[in-house]
Amino acid sequence: MMRMLAPLALLLATPAIAQTPPAADAGGRIETARTLVGKLNIDRTLDFQFSGLMPLVSAQIVTAMQTAPDMPQAVKTRLATPEGQQQVGAIATEEMMAAFRARYPAIIEAAAEEYRRNFSESELKAIIAFYDSPTGKRLLTLQPQLQQRLAEAGKAMGREAGMAAFPKIRARVEALDTGKAKK
Known part of the structure; x- marks a missing residue:
């Protein structure tokens, strides 16, 4: 969740990127x-x-x-x-x-x-x-496509990270049962 x-x-x-807090509303x-x-x-x-x-x-x-x-x-x-x-x-x-x-x-x-x-x-x-502005309107129009491409790239990176991490995770979990856990 x-x-x-x-x-x-x-x-x-x-x-939340303002450099100075704005004056009272x-x-x-x-x-x-x-x-x-x-x-x-x-x-x-x-x-x-x-x-x-x-x-x-x-x-x-x-x-x-x-x-x-x-x-x-x-x-x-x-x-x-x-x-x-x-x-x-x-x-x-x-x-x-x-x-x-x-x-x-x-x-x-x-x-x-x-x-x-x-x-x-x-x-x-x-x-x-x-x-x-034309640039701002173009950004708003392209934003969903940009988000989708970035999400796809993030998923691919997540899969790669998972594949790299899984053997290490498995080895550490298996080592818990043998008392040889390493960090």
Whole structure:
């Protein structure tokens, strides 16, 4: 579950780059921050991030349902086949995405608050002006493709790291039983 929250934490932490804290809100800065956040299409970004996590999340839900002692036998019977697991996984994905999307307004408002807290009114307007520029519009248009390519590169790197680390992990775990554990 913590892994699912990491992209959200990164998304909300990203705006916190102001070098000096802005002056107290003159009243309209939160509205300017909301305008900026509206341009960022955060809901699209969240959909992309959470959709990428859904295979892992749905697999964890299926496993939890398979091992829950209080799960009805009919559900366990359905989960006994690959087809049933796929069906339950699809239901879990639909319900989890709906639950995430129901929380997008709160996430978007939290992002606006972070921008308001970290940027002055003039800085927010400058950022908006950038996103209204041809380069900013192009960045917003290309962002999903860039994220997908970076995600694919990250997955490949993760697989490579896993393949490199697994033999060492296995050796260390096996050494626990022989009393020869090394760090």
